[in-house]
Each structure stands twice: as C-alpha cells, then as structure tokens.
Amino acid sequence: MRENDGKNDEKIGKSNPKKLNLVTFTGAAGLLGLAVSFAVFAYKSHKQKSNKRGLPGCDSVCVNLSAKEILDLADEIISKSIRVHDTVALVPLNKLSYENVVLPLAELEAKQLSFIQCCVFPKMLSPYDNVRKASAEAEQRIDAHILSCRKREDVYRIVKIYASKGESISPEAKCYLQCLVRDFEDNGLNLTARKREEVERLANEIDELSSRYVQNLNEDSSCLFFMEAELDGLPVEFLQSLERTQNKEFKLTLESRHVAAVLELCKLAKTRKTVSMAYGKRCGDANIPVLRKLVQSRHRLARILGYAHFADYALDHRMSKTSARVIRFLEDISSSLTELAIREFSILEDLKRKEEGELPFGVEDLLYYIKRAEEMQFDLDFGDIRQYFPVSLVLPGIFKICQDLFGIKIEEVTEIDVWYYDVQAFAVFDSGSGKLLGYFYLDMFAREGKFSHSCVVALQNNALFSNGACQIPVALLIAQFAKDGGGEAVPLGFSEVVNLFHEFGHVVQHICNRASFARFSGLRVDPDFREIPSQLLENWCYESFTLKLISGYRQDITKPLVDEVCKTLKRWRYSFSALKSLQEILYCLFDQKIYSDNDVDFLQLIKILHPKVMIGLPVVEGTNPASCFPRAIIGSEATCYSRIWSEVFAADIFASKFGDGHPNLYAGIQFRDKVLAPGGGKEAMELLTSFLEREPSTQAFIDNRTNYSL
Ligand SMILES: *[C@@H]1O[C@H](CO)[C@@H](O)[C@H](O)[C@H]1NC(C)=O
Numbered sequence: 048m049r050e051n052d053g054k055n056d057e058k059i060g061k062s063n064p065k066k067l068n069l070v071t072f073t074g075a076a077g078l079l080g081l082a083v084s085f086a087v088f089a090y091k092s093h094k095q096k097s098n099k100r101g102l103p104g105c106d107s108v109c110v111n112l113s114a115k116e117i118l119d120l121a122d123e124i125i126s127k128s129i130r131v132h133d134t135v136a137l138v139p140l141n142k143l144s145y146e147n148v149v150l151p152l153a154e155l156e157a158k159q160l161s162f163i164q165c166c167v168f169p170k171m172l173s174p175y176d177n178v179r180k181a182s183a184e185a186e187q188r189i190d191a192h193i194l195s196c197r198k199r200e201d202v203y204r205i206v207k208i209y210a211s212k213g214e215s216i217s218p219e220a221k222c223y224l225q226c227l228v229r230d231f232e233d234n235g236l237n238l239t240a241r242k243r244e245e246v247e248r249l250a251n252e253i254d255e256l257s258s259r260y261v262q263n264l265n266e267d268s269s270c271l272f273f274m275e276a277e278l279d280g281l282p283v284e285f286l287q288s289l290e291r292t293q294n295k296e297f298k299l300t301l302e303s304r305h306v307a308a309v310l311e312l313c314k315l316a317k318t319r320k321t322v323s324m325a326y327g328k329r330c331g332d333a334n335i336p337v338l339r340k341l342v343q344s345r346h347r348l349a350r351i352l353g354y355a356h357f358a359d360y361a362l363d364h365r366m367s368k369t370s371a372r373v374i375r376f377l378e379d380i381s382s383s384l385t386e387l388a389i390r391e392f393s394i395l396e397d398l399k400r401k402e403e404g405e406l407p408f409g410v411e412d413l414l415y416y417i418k419r420a421e422e423m424q425f426d427l428d429f430g431d432i433r434q435y436f437p438v439s440l441v442l443p444g445i446f447k448i449c450q451d452l453f454g455i456k457i458e459e460v461t462e463i464d465v466w467y468y469d470v471q472a473f474a475v476f477d478s479g480s481g482k483l484l485g486y487f488y489l490d491m492f493a494r495e496g497k498f499s500h501s502c503v504v505a506l507q508n509n510a511l512f513s514n515g516a517c518q519i520p521v522a523l524l525i526a527q528f529a530k531d532g533g534g535e536a537v538p539l540g541f542s543e544v545v546n547l548f549h550e551f552g553h554v555v556q557h558i559c560n561r562a563s564f565a566r567f568s569g570l571r572v573d574p575d576f577r578e579i580p581s582q583l584l585e586n587w588c589y590e591s592f593t594l595k596l597i598s599g600y601r602q603d604i605t606k607p608l609v610d611e612v613c614k615t616l617k618r619w620r621y622s623f624s625a626l627k628s629l630q631e632i633l634y635c636l637f638d639q640k641i642y643s644d645n646d647v648d649f650l651q652l653i654k655i656l657h658p659k660v661m662i663g664l665p666v667v668e669g670t671n672p673a674s675c676f677p678r679a680i681i682g683s684e685a686t687c688y689s690r691i692w693s694e695v696f697a698a699d700i701f702a703s704k705f706g707d708g709h710p711n712l713y714a715g716i717q718f719r720d721k722v723l724a725p726g727g728g729k730e731a732m733e734l735l736t737s738f739l740e741r742e743p744s745t746q747a748f749i750d751n752r753t754n755y756s757l
Pocket residue numbers: 232237238239352353
C-alpha cells in the first residue's frame with residue numbers, strides 16, 4: 048500500500064494463500080507455520096544411493112534428490128507419520144505418559160522436518176524442471192497429510208487427556224505440549240461438530256475472499272496516458288520502456304514500479320496527483336465489498352474460537368498479546384515522532400514553494416520532495432558506492448563481523464553435494480570450545496527458474512533426542528545477486544549489502560539455536576520477535592568500522608569506502624525517517640483497527656486516521672486505500688505492525704548493548720546464550736527482558752531518529 052513498497056504486492060499475488068506451504072522460511076515472505084509430527088526412523092530411500100555426499104554428520108539433509116527420490120521420500124514420510132500417530136492414538140488411557148504421548152510426536156517432528164524440507168525446497172531452487180515439479184507435488188501430498196494429522200480426533204484426545212493430568216515436565220516440554228494442543232484446537236477440534244463445520248466453512252470463505260481480493264488487484268489493468276512533457280523528470284530509459292500510442296502518448300500502467308518512478312521523479316505535481324489518485328482508487332468498487340465481507344468472516348471465526356475480535360485472535364501467541372497493546376504502541380511512537388516529522392515536513396514544504404509556488408502540499412508530493420531534498424543534503428552516488436562492494440569482500444566481511452560478535456567460527460565445507468554448481472556450504476563452530484554448531488548453504492545468485500526473493504530456509508532444526516543423540520541446525524540462504532554476461536558476480540548495491548546482513552542474521556539466529564525441541568528453532572519463534580536479530584545486525588552496515596572492512600574499490604580492492612561516505616551513509620539512513628515511519632504506522636494502524644472493531648467504516652477511518660498520523664495531510668482525494676492493501680489481506684492481516692515492532696526493539700538492543708558499533712564479544716555471546724539459544728521455547732518478551740536486564744523500550748528508536756535529524 049505504501050506507494051514505494053510494491054515488491055510485496057507482487058509476491059503475495061503469486062503465492063497460494065490457501066495452502067500451508069511447507070518450507071519453513073523467513074525473509075520477504077515471512078515464515079509459515081509448519082507443525083509436522085513424526086518419529087525417529089531410519090529413512091531408506093535417500094540412503095540407498097551411497098554415492099551421495101551430504102554434510103558430515105548430518106545424514107538427513109540430502110539436497111540434490113532426483114524427482115523420483117523426492118516422491119518416494121514424500122510417501123515414506125507420510126506412511127511413517129501415519130504409523131506414529133496410530134501408535135500414539137492407541138496408547139491405553141491408564142498408561143499415558145510423556146514417553147509414549149509427547150516424545151514420539153516431538154521426535155517425529157524433529158526428524159521429519161529435514162526430510163520434508165529436502166522434498167520441498169527443490170521446488171524453489173532446482174535447475175531441473177522435472178525436479179521442481181516433483182517437489183511441488185510432494186509438497187501438496189505432505190501438506191494434505193499434515194492437515195489431516197492436525198484433525199485427528201483420536202490423537203487429540205490422547206494428547207489432551209495427557210495434558211490435563213498436569214504431569215511435572217520441563218518448562219520447554221510443557222511449552223511444546225501446549226503447542227501440540229493448540230495445533231489441534233486451531234483446527235476446531237475442541238468445538239462441537241456444528242461449530243467445527245462453521246469454522247471449516249469460514250476458513251474456506253476467507254481463503255476464497257482473500258484470493259479474490261488479490262486476484263482483482265492482479266487483474267487490474269488500468270493505465271494512464273501522458274504526453275512527454277507531462278512526464279518531465281523521468282529518465283529517458285524509463286520512458287523508452289513504456290508503450291506508446293499512435294498519437295505519441297506514453298502508456299503508464301499502475302504497477303508499483305511505474306507508479307513509484309513517477310512519484311519519485313516526475314517534476315509535475317499534476318501528473319503525480321493523477322497517478323496517485325488512480326493508484327489509490329484501484330479496485331475500489333470490486334474490493335471494498337470483498338474486504339468488508341472478509342473482515343466480518345474473520346471476526347466471526349475469531350468469536351467461535353473464543354476471542355472478542357480477529358485481531359486478538361491473531362495476536363494471542365505473539366509478544367504484543369493484544370490489539371489494545373499494539374494500538375497503544377503505534378500511537379505512542381506516532382506521537383513521539385510528530386514533532387520531528389513537522390520539522391522534516393517544513394523542509395519539504397520550502398522546497399515545494401521554491402519549485403512550484405504556493406500550491407498546497409499533498410501526500411502525493413512526499414516521495415518527490417524527499418528525493419529532491421536528499422539529493423541536496425547528501426552527496427551520495429549509489430552507482431559509485433556499488434563499485435566498492437564485490438561479493439568476494441562483503442561476504443567474508445559479514446562472516447568476520449559475526450564471528451567476532453557471536454564467538455563463532457565459519458569454515459567452508461567442500462566436496463559435498465549441492466543442487467547447483469555455484470552453491471556453497473559452510474560449517475559453523477563455537478570458537479571457544481570448537482564444537483560444531485551447525486551448517487549453512489548459500490545460494491546467492493539469481494538464475495532462471497529460481498525462487499525470486501531473498502530468504503532463509505531451515506533445512507534442519509536443532510533437537511535433542513531421548514537416546515542422547517542430537518541434531519544440529521542447517522540453514523539455507525537464498526539471495527538474488529546478479530552475474531554479468533561473463534558469469535562474474537556484479538558488485539552489490541548498498542541496499543543489497545544491508546539485505547545480505549539481514550538475511551545472514553537469520554542464518555546466525557537459526558544456527559545458534561539450542562532448543563531441545565525442533566519446534567522452537569530460531570526461525571519458528573514468535574513472528575514479533577523473529578526479525579529482531581536480523582534487524583539488530585543491520586545496524587552494523589552503517590558503522591564506518593564495518594563499511595571499511597567489507598568494501599574495496601573494484602579496480603583496487605585495497606581502497607575501502609572513504610570516511611566521508613561512511614559517515615554520510617549513517618546520516619542518510621535516518622533522513623526523513625520520521626515521515627517515513629509515520630507513513631508506515633498509518634497503515635499499521637489502519638490494519639489493526641479494521642480487525643479490532645466490528646463494522647468499521649473503512650473510508651471514514653482512513654479520512655480521520657490519515658491527517659491525524661500524517662501531521663495534517665489528508666488522504667489523496669477520492670482514494671480509499673482499503674481497496675488495494677494486500678498486506679492486510681494475506682500474510683500480515685492484523686499483524687502489519689510486526690515489522691516496525693521488531694525494528695523498535697532491535698534499536699533498543701543495539702543502543703543499550705552494542706552502542707559504539709564495534710563487535711562486543713561479551714554482549715554478543717550473552718545475546719547468543721540468552722536470546723538465540725532458547726529461541727521459541729520461551730516467551731520472547733522474557734528473553735529480551737533477561738538480556739537487557741530491564742523491560743524493552745521504544746526510546747532508542749525515537750532517539751536515533753531525533754539525533755540524526757538535520
Ligand atoms: C478450546 O480451546 C481453547 C484454547 O485452549 C479455549 O480457549 C476454548 O475455550 C476451548 N473451547 C471449548 C469449547 O472448549
């Protein structure tokens with residue numbers, strides 16, 4: 048919905064919102080739940096081929112299976128899962144124990160995850176069409192199976208009866224047991240048959256409505272036509288990329304890349320306004336009734352499950368807990384940033400007055416004048432800066448920072464199977480004890496047929512088994528860096544550097560996890576918490592110390608970025624950040640409010656909210672953002688706030704423990720032990736409070752913006 052935030056729309060549009068989606072991943076798409084339950088078995092199919100070379104000591108991760116092997120493995124996974132569930136279901140009621148109810152399910156889940164991921168991730172990455180197809184097919188089969196497990200009344204009954212005995216078990220085990228129960232109850236298993244049918248019906252209706260909403264947006268082909276003069280300010284290459292009509296008008300679609308270009312670069316206020324209006328009106332007639340029904344169905348579903356409204360249902364197991372708390376959080380930040388935003392705005396207003404005279408300033412002018420002001424305030428040539436970030440320097444630099452920060456050692460592993468020739472694998476050790484902590488693969492470069500977003504996938508989760516065996520985490524980082532015609536890696540743009548740091552944060556988070564249950568791995572933690580380690584790591588990208596370490600000029604890599612540029616990047620990070628944050632908060636509030644109150648009038652809400660948050664600026668005339676806000680429909684419904692939430696707490700952690708930007712090994716190891724190691728097995732708020740030795744605060748986030756203001 049933010050005009051410059053188009054990547055999301057495209058991504059969401061293509062994924063299938065209906066399905067569980069097995070690959071446990073994070074990044075652009077966020078993590079989707081995976082609640083498999085299985086037991087420890089020897090898996091045959093992948094082992095028969097002795098010519099496979101896996102990671103040392105890590106038999107269950109096989110990354111280059113053939114199409115047939117994938118489908119066979121999927122069938123094996125399913126039949127073994129059925130057997131374990133059948134066994135648990137048949138435990139006599141007077142013999143229920145942790146060992147025969149919880150343990151088999153927990154160990155199955157731990158063991159099975161790696162096998163499932165090996166079946167499912169090739170869908171995103173295999174260079175072979177038939178393997179990708181088999182992988183998609185395997186995913187569907189396993190998906191359907193898992194759903195059926197979560198609906199097994201016989202197993203639910205056993206688990207529930209065992210849970211009600213209140214046996215004394217470890218806190219982590221208790222937490223796991225609650226998750227098991229919840230998996231069933233989220234599917235309505237503790238409801239009467241009639242209510243369960245209603246839940247099912249509502250779930251289908253919600254799927255159907257959200258698909259329709261997104262489909263309407265995807266199919267929207269509205270476009271605008273402009274004469275060349277009306278597009279003054281846009282680069283020639285952009286204009287050349289547009290279709291032209293017979294009378295030489297340029298055809299502008301309402302795809303976000305077209306819209307963003309006009310809003311940032313077009314010198315004519317009238318054009319910006321026309322585009323902004325058309326963009327904000329997309330699918331108005333079609334989608335607003337769909338959204339209204341969708342919100343109602345979600346509320347109804349939440350009420351059947353025992354919540355006051357959908358937002359409380361969505362937030363129940365998150366750090367934020369309740370909608371009231373989220374709204375308070377957003378409103379607090381919004382009011383703390385207002386004064387700074389007004390100062391930022393006056394700069395933009397002055398600029399507009401100079402360029403266009405006394406015309407009123409509208410939201411549609413924001414991007415353009417922010418860009419103009421940044422050009423004047425910062426002497427940054429991002430094309431030139433890119434020449435300083437060859438992958439071959441950035442990657443070892445990131446490794447070095449993480450090694451020094453978290454007390455780990457990273458070493459490449461060679462002579463093992465991969466799915467594409469340029470994929471690399473690394474082992475991670477604890478530098479104190481030399482103990483192997485985990486592995487990760489890097490699949491860094493874009494190629495035909497490859498999944499087109501950056502993310503981190505868990506290929507195996509940490510787990511401890513009752514026989515004393517343990518299993519270590521294996522992560523996979525997928526990035527989209529470019530190679531030139533000759534197959535050489537193109538140096539990274541600065542935003543790509545930041546992105547790589549971010550994703551690598553997820554790798555570290557996953558690998559440092561030491562939870563006994565695979566369910567509590569680094570990537571399956573509370574989503575309000577999940578981005579915090581990565582966002583924390585992003586801070587290092589703006590420290591001169593780091594920038595010098597990871598940069599080197601293309602023609603002479605001994606020359607790092609100069610001090611001046613490093614310092615400017617740090618200031619630039621926060622330029623107009625109050626206005627930018629307020630814009631995000633506006634939409635987070637909109638999302639939160641429509642899901643926390645019955646029968647909200649969307650138009651009325653945005654009309655009031657917009658000027659209130661955006662320091663008096665009204666919503667663009669005639670638009671109703673409710674019609675084209677896919678984030679609030681699929682994937683982030685009632686949880687849009689989560690990104691800014693974790694950013695705020697990451698800023699707090701950085702400021703209070705790592706403030707000078709140099710890797711602080713002591714604090715880093717504390718973070719590893721107190722926060723990353725327990726992962727999802729403990730309440731995220733508790734982990735942070737224990738690490739910070741106080742409750743987390745929003746102050747650093749505000750201070751950072753205020754301190755760097757002009
Ligand atoms: C079902 O379980 C949930 C969560 O444990 C609980 O809040 C709800 O009241 C239960 N519903 C019924 C009908 O027992």
